[in-house]
Amino acid sequence: GAVVSQHPSRVICKSGTSVKIECRSLDFQATTMFWYRQFPKQSLMLMATSNEGSKATYEQGVEKDKFLINHASLTLSTLTVTSAHPEDSSFYICSASDPGLSRGEQYFGPGTRLTVT
C-alpha cells in the first residue's frame, strides 16, 4: 500500500525558534497534501491543503505566516512552524492524495510530535 513518511517523528525546540517538518509520499505521486493538527486526546483539525507547485490553502483561523507550507514536488511537502511558542506544541499529521483515490480519501503519515519549551 501507499506509504507516507514524516520527519522528524519528534522534535523539541525552544520558544522563538522555527522548526520544519517534512512529509513525503514514498511510492506514489501526491498531487495534493494536507496538514492536520491534533491536540492531546482530541480530534484532528485540518490546517491547510497544498497542491504541488501552488500556494497552500489555509483553513479559517490558521495563521499562514506562522505555519508556512511548501509543496515543491510531487513527493514532498514541508510545514515550517515559525517563531514557535508553547501553545504550538501539538501532534502534526500530514496526508497525501493522488488522482486515483476517491474524493476525500488520503494516506496519512505517522505524525510529528512538536514540543516547544
Next chain:
Amino acid sequence: AQSVTQLGSHVSVSEGALVLLRCNYSSSVPPYLFWYVQYPNQGLQLLLKYTSAATLVKGINGFEAEFKKSETSFHLTKPSAHMSDAAEYFCAVSAYSGGGADGLTFGKGTHLIIQP
C-alpha cells in the same frame, strides 16, 4: 459546511462482545464517509469508506459500517471484539463538491476499551 458527531468519547466492551461506535454527520452535499483507527502515537489507518456505492461497507479487521441517509448516520460495528481492537476511532466526512482532493472533517474520536 459539514460536521461529524461521535457519540461517546469512551466505549468499553468485553472481549468477544459486539462493538458499536456511533457516528452522525451533517452535510449539505452527498457525503463520502470514512472510519479511521489510531493507535497511540501513530498516524491514522483507514478501516473503511463509503463513497456512494453500497450502503453496507465492509472494512479491514472484521469491521463494517452502514450508511443511513435518513438517519444521517454511519455507525461502525464489529461482531466480536478482540483485545487488539483497543484504540482511538475517528469518523470523518468529505463533503466538498468542487472537484479535486478534499480535506476531511473529523469527529472528536471514540476511545475503545476492551475488557478481558
